[in-house]
Amino acid sequence: MQTFQIHSQRTTSQPRGGRVSSPMLRKSLEEAESFLGLEENTNRYDLLTLVKRIGKSAGFTSRMIELLDYYMSFTRDIDWSEGHSPIVYQSLSRTALDLSISERQIQRLEQALFEVGAMTWHDSGNHRRYGQRCAETGAILFAYGVDLTPLAYLKAELAQKLAEKKAHDREWMETKRRVSWYRRQILALLAELEAQPEAISKCEEFETSYRELAKPIRTHIQLEELRGILVAHRELHARISARLDDLSDTTSSCRESMKMSSKDAANVVHYNSTNHSQSNKLDTGGASPIGFQGRRNSESRKEPRPPSKKETPEVHSRGQSKRTISDTGIQHITLTHALHATSARFREQLSLATSQIHWRDFVEAAARLRPILGISQQSWGNACIALGRTGAALCVLLTDHAALRTSDPVTKPAGYFMALIKRAETGDLHLHRSIFSILKRESGV
DSSP states (O other): OOOOOOOOOOOOOOOOOSOOOOHHHHHHHHHHHTOOBOOTTOOHHHHHHHHHHHGGGGTOOHHHHHHHHHHHTTOOGGGGBTTOOOEEOOOHHHHHHHHTSOHHHHHHHHHHHHHTTSOEEEOOTTOOOEEEEOTTTOOEEEEEEEEOTHHHHTHHHHHHHHHHHHHHHHHHHHHHHHHHHHHHHHHHHHHHHHTOGGGHHHHHHHHHHHHHHOOOOOTTSOHHHHHHHHHHHHHHHHHHHHHHHHHTTOOSOHHHHHHOOOTTOTTOOOTTOSOOOGGGSSOOOSOOOOOHHHHHHHHHHHSOOOOOTTTSOOOOTTSOOHHHHHTTTGGGOOHHHHHHTOOHHHHHTSOOSSSOOOHHHHHHHHHHHGGGGTOOHHHHHHHHHHHHHHHHHHHHHHHHHHHHOSSSOOSOHHHHHHHHHHHHHTTOOOHHHHHHHHHHHHHTO
16 A cells, blocks of 8 residues: 655745845835934934933833933934934944943844834945944945934924923822822821810821821822822811811801801901911911900900091002902901912922911912012012002912913913902902812812
8 A cells, every 4th residue: 555645845935134124114214315414403412312301201211222322422413414324333242342231132222222213224235334434524434334313303203202291290290299288287187186085086097097098109100090199188188177177066168168257257367467366277276365456356346436547447559448458358268278279389388397387477488489470579569568468478379370270371470460469459359259269179169
């Protein structure tokens, strides 16, 4: 019996040599051939700086940047001009020795740089890298090796990604600052709650919740996770505040206090003074003597009498009276309202060495923020004359929010600040409505 064996003939690809072509490689070679030089006022190290600043956000690892920086040092300004090419003809072995890595690692890094669009190759027939420069002009006469021309075409894309990275980093830092601010406020509230004997068990529960949240914030935390941490802190702060309100038999919520506020209430801001009752401090422990304005009010209730010349509303040089100032609704704003309406930038100006913050601290913080917003000393003085120091500080707070808002931000804060003062003169400024609107927006109501 004969056995026939049929062998299938396999077609094997023949080694062709050279670099494997691809649409991306062909495009990079076409860009290299049509290179017209860098834009005016741009040099090769501007491109390298963009790469270093954007880093991993654009796919560049530290090793890739190191190799790109190394290759960039072999190029000259003339190589990046029209009619020339920035080709690095340093041998692969020499590069590996200089960077203390293997030739294979150099090839992998070059491939990675090619894939992100930062380089291509100008190969010789046998893939050897060599070249020669003109001794007089320094221009490359001929060269085979790594071509960095594609990096020039990445400039616009890298600039856009850098802008996005900056915006992301700003939001990350702002969120971190807000978390830090809530942590300070929570600690102050816990200290106040601890002084209440009937709230010991609740205080321990809140402290346990705070310890779970009070973990170090490091840069490896993603923005979304950091936003969640901020929400958790805000909710815990609200729970502790609500508990303190219950203990002090305060039945009115924050929104009710916004709508109803007595002019003679103990925790109401006096519009032209920085000395206020103890109830407006962050730490509410301890009693304080009645202030000058409180004595005036009590004396006037005891024995009504015609006002003397000194007790009549003072008319300032700008024609504004204290009655006009009260029309702005400033008497409805407490220190707690004002502090919760501040931005992170405003809070950075506050002295938080202790848990007790007074109105004078708030005014001083506004005065420190004033030059950052570009508000002149003269404008600040005019605002203090028109609205008092507290009213001027609240106008700085509103100006700061207007400059930081994401939609249609104010580009000229100084002009916005003066516009608020002019609105006060015409009776169109309502500070309490603006502050309460910020509070509602921050609380998500």
